[in-house]
Amino acid sequence: MIDTTDRKLLAALQRDARVSNAELARMVGLAPSAVFERVKKLEQRGLIAGYAARLDPRALGASLLAYVFVRSDEHAGKLGIAKRLAAIPEVQEVHHVAGEDCYLIKVRTANTESLGALLREKIGAFAAVRSTRTTIVLDTVKETLAIPVPAASKEGRRGRR
Numbered sequence: 001m002i003d004t005t006d007r008k009l010l011a012a013l014q015r016d017a018r019v020s021n022a023e024l025a026r027m028v029g030l031a032p033s034a035v036f037e038r039v040k041k042l043e044q045r046g047l048i049a050g051y052a053a054r055l056d057p058r059a060l061g062a063s064l065l066a067y068v069f070v071r072s073d074e075h076a077g078k079l080g081i082a083k084r085l086a087a088i089p090e091v092q093e094v095h096h097v098a099g100e101d102c103y104l105i106k107v108r109t110a111n112t113e114s115l116g117a118l119l120r121e122k123i124g125a126f127a128a129v130r131s132t133r134t135t136i137v138l139d140t141v142k143e144t145l146a147i148p149v150p151a152a153s154k155e156g157r158r159g160r161r
Helices: 006-016 022-028 032-044 080-084 112-121 154-158
Strands: 064-072 091-095 103-109 128-137
Touching: 006 022, 006 032, 006 112, 022 032, 064 080, 064 112, 080 091, 080 103, 112 128
Parallel strands: none
Antiparallel strands: 064 103, 064 128, 091 103
């Protein structure tokens, strides 16, 4: 169970993970030591999975973003191909999906030539991969890692009166 203060802390850290402990304390109206302890508990409970810098893919020569559906001959429930796909550096996400395809992966490469090479030489090299379907992203309107922090339930608020 998380309270209103925890929700505020989670929302603030999602906006800026580099915010100082003192600033977090000002935001939620607690002492810095209390905020430090709360954040540590949120980390220990797994609500905060980690902290990372978001890099600009264009500045690093990975301006082409594509989503690739991968169909595999692998038996249902086996995730061997998923693990092999996840090990490819250009692959940012691997999702096991329902439907005709087995996996949806997000990849970033320099250009269409390097995307073609990735599909042929790395992904297509796996014997269990039957086919791929690729969608190239032209423009990105929104891309975020933020997860909406749910408001306290009405029942939870009533119980605190």
